[in-house]
Amino acid sequence: MADQTHIEWCDSTFNPWIGCTKVSPACDHCYAAVSTPARTCNIAWGAGQPRRRTSPANWKLPLRWNARPFLECPACHWRGEAKGAHWGGTGCPRCSGQPQPARRRVFCASLADVFDNEVDPQWRAALFALIQATPNLDWLLLTKRIGNAHQMIGESLIRIAGGTDLLPSWPWPNVWLGATIATQAEADRDIPKLLAVPAAVRFLSMEPLLGSVDMSGALLEAVPRSEWIGDPPATLQRREAPGTPLRRRLPGIDWVIVGGESGPNARPMHPDWARSLRDQCAAARVPFLFKQWGEWAPFERPRGFDWKHPGGDFATWDGEKFRPFYPNLHELVSMRRIGKKAAGRMLDGQEHSEFPA
Numbered sequence: 001m002a003d004q005t006h007i008e009w010c011d012s013t014f015n016p017w018i019g020c021t022k023v024s025p026a027c028d029h030c031y032a033a034v035s036t037p038a039r040t041c042n043i044a045w046g047a048g049q050p051r052r053r054t055s056p057a058n059w060k061l062p063l064r065w066n067a068r069p070f071l072e073c074p075a076c077h078w079r080g081e082a083k084g085a086h087w088g089g090t091g092c093p094r095c096s097g098q099p100q101p102a103r104r105r106v107f108c109a110s111l112a113d114v115f116d117n118e119v120d121p122q123w124r125a126a127l128f129a130l131i132q133a134t135p136n137l138d139w140l141l142l143t144k145r146i147g148n149a150h151q152m153i154g155e156s157l158i159r160i161a162g163g164t165d166l167l168p169s170w171p172w173p174n175v176w177l178g179a180t181i182a183t184q185a186e187a188d189r190d191i192p193k194l195l196a197v198p199a200a201v202r203f204l205s206m207e208p209l210l211g212s213v214d215m216s217g218a219l220l221e222a223v224p225r226s227e228w229i230g231d232p233p234a235t236l237q238r239r240e241a242p243g244t245p246l247r248r249r250l251p252g253i254d255w256v257i258v259g260g261e262s263g264p265n266a267r268p269m270h271p272d273w274a275r276s277l278r279d280q281c282a283a284a285r286v287p288f289l290f291k292q293w294g295e296w297a298p299f300e301r302p303r304g305f306d307w308k309h310p311g312g313d314f315a316t317w318d319g320e321k322f323r324p325f326y327p328n329l330h331e332l333v334s335m336r337r338i339g340k341k342a343a344g345r346m347l348d349g350q351e352h353s354e355f356p357a
């Protein structure tokens with residue numbers, strides 16, 4: 001729907017349809033349900049509510065993107081079209097670097113879910129035909145219904161073949177398949193499902209991150225025993241030991257995105273949850289992108305802070321959950337609501353903006 005986007009991990013967004021049903025704790029404060037397109041088009045969310053296919057003109061956008069050269073500056077990581085308002089054709093519009101050809105990353109269905117079982121299968125087949133017709137774009141299909149992906153991709157390919165023998169082979173090099181994981185329960189349930197689907201790139205979007213997540217159990221379960229390093233306890237111990245390098249990367253996961261929640265009812269993300277995932281990815285040499293803190297940021301106690309009358313929005317971790325206020329606030333991890341922009345995206349003083357090779 002958008003040539004450009006503020007989402008850090010993609011260049012453009014495309015919505016083939018709008019509408020969805022909440023299926024995960026990560027959906028609790030779904031921004032899409034209250035977004036401008038949903039409100040202006042009067043699209044209701046929920047089971048049994050019709051999804052709205054977007055206009056034919058919108059469906060032509062990816063074809064146009066596919067035809068336009070796209071660049072990235074190796075010096076400052078500016079990304080954009082080779083011909084555009086900010087492009088003079090002589091160098092990077094931001095620095096003195098020389099941009100190089102790159103592939104545009106398209107986040108598909110920010111206002112819906114590609115693998116929603118209430119969507120007309122013909123629409124999904126049309127989407128896959130569009131993806132097939134745009135090989136210069138990398139399509140990021142991020143879903144909260146990863147359990148549907150294998151079957152629905154297969155059905156779509158059969159529809160594209162249209163009863164002929166020309167069944168497209170799979171996986172396609174321009175499809176990155178991602179699953180949203182917000183909690184340990186979702187990791188244990190959905191990472192094996194993601195790993196079971198062939199894909200050029202598989203990624204996890206852990207946003208909003210709602211608890212601590214140890215990925216090793218789910219990943220071990222999904223890996224054939226012949227691929228384990230030593231026996232399972234040794235592998236697990238090695239993963240847990242800080243700073244100990246792994247001899248192999250996390251099997252089948254190519255990228256991990258982590259972020260806190262934004263919006264008026266956002267829940268705080270404990271800094272240790274994000275740190276742990278950063279460290280798990282570093283140990284396994286998996287690219288890690290810390291997208292944002294969200295509404296809440298770690299609270300650094302200023303000198304002379306009045307604990308009896310703190311004012312503002314505070315959340316204190318009591319060991320099990322965040323509370324609005326806790327008497328021993330100064331001894332525990334606290335977060336303060338300061339807004340997404342002010343909270344930023346630095347984790348322990350560092351920006352993490354890694355992408356798959």
Ligand code: SF4
Pocket residue numbers: 019020021022023024026027030031032033110111112113144
């Ligand atoms: S899957 Fe996405 S679009 Fe659908 S309800 Fe959940 S957050 Fe909203």
